[in-house]
Amino acid sequence: MALIVQKYGGTSVGTVEKIENVAEKVIATRNAGHDVVVVVSAMSGETNRLVELASQVSDTPEPREFDVLVSTGEQVTIALLSMALNKRGYPARSYTGSQVHILTDNAYTKARILDIDESRMRGDLDAGRIVVVAGFQGRDEQGNITTLGRGGSDTTAVALAAALKADECQIYTDVDGVYTTDPRVVPEASRLDSITFEEMLEMASLGSKVLQIRAVEFAGKYNVRLRVLSSFEEGPGTLITFEDDDMEQPVISGIAFNRDEAKLTILGVPDQPGIAHQILGSIGEANIEVDMIIQNIAADSTTDFTFTVHRNDYDKAMTILEETAKNLNAREVSGDKAIVKVSLVGVGMRSHAGVASTMFKALADEGINIRMISTSEIKISVVVDEKYLELGVRALHSAFDLAEAAVE
Amino acid sequence: MALIVQKYGGTSVGTVEKIENVAEKVIATRNAGHDVVVVVSAMSGETNRLVELASQVSDTPEPREFDVLVSTGEQVTIALLSMALNKRGYPARSYTGSQVHILTDNAYTKARILDIDESRMRGDLDAGRIVVVAGFQGRDEQGNITTLGRGGSDTTAVALAAALKADECQIYTDVDGVYTTDPRVVPEASRLDSITFEEMLEMASLGSKVLQIRAVEFAGKYNVRLRVLSSFEEGPGTLITFEDDDMEQPVISGIAFNRDEAKLTILGVPDQPGIAHQILGSIGEANIEVDMIIQNIAADSTTDFTFTVHRNDYDKAMTILEETAKNLNAREVSGDKAIVKVSLVGVGMRSHAGVASTMFKALADEGINIRMISTSEIKISVVVDEKYLELGVRALHSAFDLAEAAVE
Numbered sequence: 001m002a003l004i005v006q007k008y009g010g011t012s013v014g015t016v017e018k019i020e021n022v023a024e025k026v027i028a029t030r031n032a033g034h035d036v037v038v039v040v041s042a043m044s045g046e047t048n049r050l051v052e053l054a055s056q057v058s059d060t061p062e063p064r065e066f067d068v069l070v071s072t073g074e075q076v077t078i079a080l081l082s083m084a085l086n087k088r089g090y091p092a093r094s095y096t097g098s099q100v101h102i103l104t105d106n107a108y109t110k111a112r113i114l115d116i117d118e119s120r121m122r123g124d125l126d127a128g129r130i131v132v133v134a135g136f137q138g139r140d141e142q143g144n145i146t147t148l149g150r151g152g153s154d155t156t157a158v159a160l161a162a163a164l165k166a167d168e169c170q171i172y173t174d175v176d177g178v179y180t181t182d183p184r185v186v187p188e189a190s191r192l193d194s195i196t197f198e199e200m201l202e203m204a205s206l207g208s209k210v211l212q213i214r215a216v217e218f219a220g221k222y223n224v225r226l227r228v229l230s231s232f233e234e235g236p237g238t239l240i241t242f243e244d245d246d247m248e249q250p251v252i253s254g255i256a257f258n259r260d261e262a263k264l265t266i267l268g269v270p271d272q273p274g275i276a277h278q279i280l281g282s283i284g285e286a287n288i289e290v291d292m293i294i295q296n297i298a299a300d301s302t303t304d305f306t307f308t309v310h311r312n313d314y315d316k317a318m319t320i321l322e323e324t325a326k327n328l329n330a331r332e333v334s335g336d337k338a339i340v341k342v343s344l345v346g347v348g349m350r351s352h353a354g355v356a357s358t359m360f361k362a363l364a365d366e367g368i369n370i371r372m373i374s375t376s377e378i379k380i381s382v383v384v385d386e387k388y389l390e391l392g393v394r395a396l397h398s399a400f401d402l403a404e405a406a407v408e
Numbered sequence: 409m410a411l412i413v414q415k416y417g418g419t420s421v422g423t424v425e426k427i428e429n430v431a432e433k434v435i436a437t438r439n440a441g442h443d444v445v446v447v448v449s450a451m452s453g454e455t456n457r458l459v460e461l462a463s464q465v466s467d468t469p470e471p472r473e474f475d476v477l478v479s480t481g482e483q484v485t486i487a488l489l490s491m492a493l494n495k496r497g498y499p500a501r502s503y504t505g506s507q508v509h510i511l512t513d514n515a516y517t518k519a520r521i522l523d524i525d526e527s528r529m530r531g532d533l534d535a536g537r538i539v540v541v542a543g544f545q546g547r548d549e550q551g552n553i554t555t556l557g558r559g560g561s562d563t564t565a566v567a568l569a570a571a572l573k574a575d576e577c578q579i580y581t582d583v584d585g586v587y588t589t590d591p592r593v594v595p596e597a598s599r600l601d602s603i604t605f606e607e608m609l610e611m612a613s614l615g616s617k618v619l620q621i622r623a624v625e626f627a628g629k630y631n632v633r634l635r636v637l638s639s640f641e642e643g644p645g646t647l648i649t650f651e652d653d654d655m656e657q658p659v660i661s662g663i664a665f666n667r668d669e670a671k672l673t674i675l676g677v678p679d680q681p682g683i684a685h686q687i688l689g690s691i692g693e694a695n696i697e698v699d700m701i702i703q704n705i706a707a708d709s710t711t712d713f714t715f716t717v718h719r720n721d722y723d724k725a726m727t728i729l730e731e732t733a734k735n736l737n738a739r740e741v742s743g744d745k746a747i748v749k750v751s752l753v754g755v756g757m758r759s760h761a762g763v764a765s766t767m768f769k770a771l772a773d774e775g776i777n778i779r780m781i782s783t784s785e786i787k788i789s790v791v792v793d794e795k796y797l798e799l800g801v802r803a804l805h806s807a808f809d810l811a812e813a814a815v816e
Binding site: 016019020050053054056057058060061062064065066068069071072075076078079080082083084086087093094096098099143144145 | 424427428458461462464465466468469470472473474476477479480483484486487488490491492494495501502504506507551552553
């Protein structure tokens with residue numbers, strides 16, 4: 001008998017019928033002899049409906065009140081799922097984030113989980129009940145309702161699994177696992193039976209929408225065994241593993257890409273200590289997240305500095321950068337919104353030379369010009385013109401034989 | 409500077425535009441120099457939407473989960489109203505029932521308020537904030553979400569006013585006060601400037617939908633000054649007063665009626681102690697509320713026993729009564745669903761003879777047969793055939809000169 005935490009996202013609970021289907025899946029796990037804690041998102045469309053209501057009231061709704069509003073979405077789902085379970089003769093109890101004391105900081109709309117009091121859930125499990133918890137939400141020290149930001153339900157599930165020392169945390173979604181790349185771009189993309197945490201982290205942060213990056217970090221930190229499965233099909237999904245040195249790792253596990261990038265460059269700034277902070281400090285203060293940062297070797301006494309942001313933040317970032325350029329007497333600022341980032345991810349990369357050159361050759365063979373390059377231990381990212389996205393990803397998928405590369 | 413509790417019902421907050429309108433009314437009160445606590449219901453239609461979702465899952469949804477579900481309705485409204493207030497530069501904070509510790513028993517879907525911890529609201533008021541509280545909901549000792557049943561928002565408002573020792577509790581609704589009777593039945597019906605708690609209690613319990621009866625009881629018990637006003641029109645509304653012996657009371661304040669009655673009679677039961685309990689006990693156990701109860705003087709050793717219930721409960725009550733009749737060897741049971749109750753209400757009735765005879769004559773003049781009569785200190789109720797409702801109410805309104813009788 002194991003303790004399983006299952007998380008079902010918005011599309012998995014999008015209608016009453018789908019909620020009934022989730023109830024059946026939960027019961028199947030229960031009948032296999034396991035204790036189950038279920039985390040659910042808002043029914044798909046519901047969060048958007050609530051956000052739309054808020055936007056009718058104010059362009060800049062008070063964050064505290066925004067969280068009070070949108071947290072109702074998950075509350076509706078937990079109640080309906082618990083009803084569906086009870087109706088089938090399986091005692092269940094629903095809890096909001098506040099009720100199971102998912103304690104967070106008070107950064108409304110993007111709070112971070114600090115602590116969870118698992119005693120109440122434990123009591124229900126001991127009494128033979130299924131526990132249903134609202135994802136995405138918690139409370140701060142003063143009892144104010146907080147939310148974890150979009151996709152936060154994954155994080156809730158992993159955090160509960162960690163607090164309860166669950167045997168496995170299963171993330172049910174509308175895909176049946178993690179793929180070598182997006183099958184919509186590369187039809188031959190294949191499902192991975194397993195992927196390491198580090199790889200998953202890079203895949204998630206690079207735009208693979210399967211798992212929220214914070215959830216993966218959390219799982220890695222607290223040693224939570226994590227699995228991604230389909231709500232709609234049977235199958236083993238993809239297990240997120242801790243790296244096993246004995247295991248032969250494939251060189252590349254997958255190809256991630258991100259369409260929503262934009263790059264900004266400031267040219268001819270003084271090449272002196274503190275300059276990066278002067279440029280990026282004001283960007284950070286405006287709550288704009290910076291992804292890649294590249295500074296070339298200085299020519300004479302000035303240097304050029306390029307960074308990428310989410311495309312939605314481009315205009316705001318450009319306004320700030322132009323202001324900074326004036327203050328620094330920079331020569332020029334420029335930018336481009338029509339770019340994408342493509343990344344190879346694989347822990348095997350560490351021990352295999354030549355990955356980068358294979359990558360660059362594959363792209364060159366297709367006539368794709370590389371605008372920026374950035375690397376980490378298990379990842380190589382390139383920025384290319386948006387129009388080359390599909391061509392580039394397909395070329396790389398083929399160059400690294402990923403169609404057959406799924407780890408068994 | 410006074411402390412005012414204002415309550416706005418579902419139709420008053422039915423759209424974002426109406427919520428903005430409520431914000432303006434709250435601000436007007438604030439600008440008049442008062443502290444304000446606002447209680448709101450779910451946007452009209454929202455509770456029905458949620459109930460419909462529940463009914464799609466189960467015919468008999470778990471009451472605990474039902475409350476988790478429907479309590480989201482008010483939570484949406486408090487967030488939107490607080491946003492609207494903040495946007496206008498008036499700091500506001502929203503709270504669910506749980507958050508301000510509206511402690512109730514655990515009778516899900518119809519919980520009763522036991523206690524309120526007003527300290528958190530007091531802190532906000534002292535800091536110059538407007539406090540916005542979700543009506544209709546609370547939490548039990550274990551922190552489970554409870555609801556007070558439909559219309560419970562009035563009760564929340566009065567309970568908060570009592571806990572905070574507010575100077576006035578204002579119930580904003582879609583009518584501009586309490587009328588001598590329903591203006592849809594009697595166009596000459598006039599608004600009362602004031603009505604006593606006892607009268608209001610009788611009016612409310614007899615089907616005047618302006619105020620929830622539990623709210624009136626609560627206000628009477630805790631000495632809360634209560635006023636009914638329109639959300640949509642300016643005006644003083646109707647003040648619910650404590651009876652003042654010095655004041656000349658009109659004989660009759662109003663005429664209430666109830667279309668939803670049904671009567672059941674059991675004939676030829678043994679005339680012995682405990683018989684009423686035997687008949688009504690099983691009705692009560694089935695959670696059917698009994699309104700009028702009439703037992704005639706016994707003829708020989710048996711007696712007849714008649715009572716009224718809500719029309720929706722008629723079939724269920726009849727089934728139970730037939731069972732009881734068998735056990736008691738009663739001669740017969742009968743019933744009628746096509747009846748209504750019409751009541752005269754007025755504290756002045758106590759000191760004026762002849763009210764009953766004026767009433768009976770007015771009805772007789774119209775050829776209306778009285779089926780049942782029941783009286784209390786400040787009320788006379790008669791049951792008549794449903795078809796006579798409008799005719800009877802108009803005849804009585806005229807017989808007691810109520811068109812001009814509004815208390816000034």
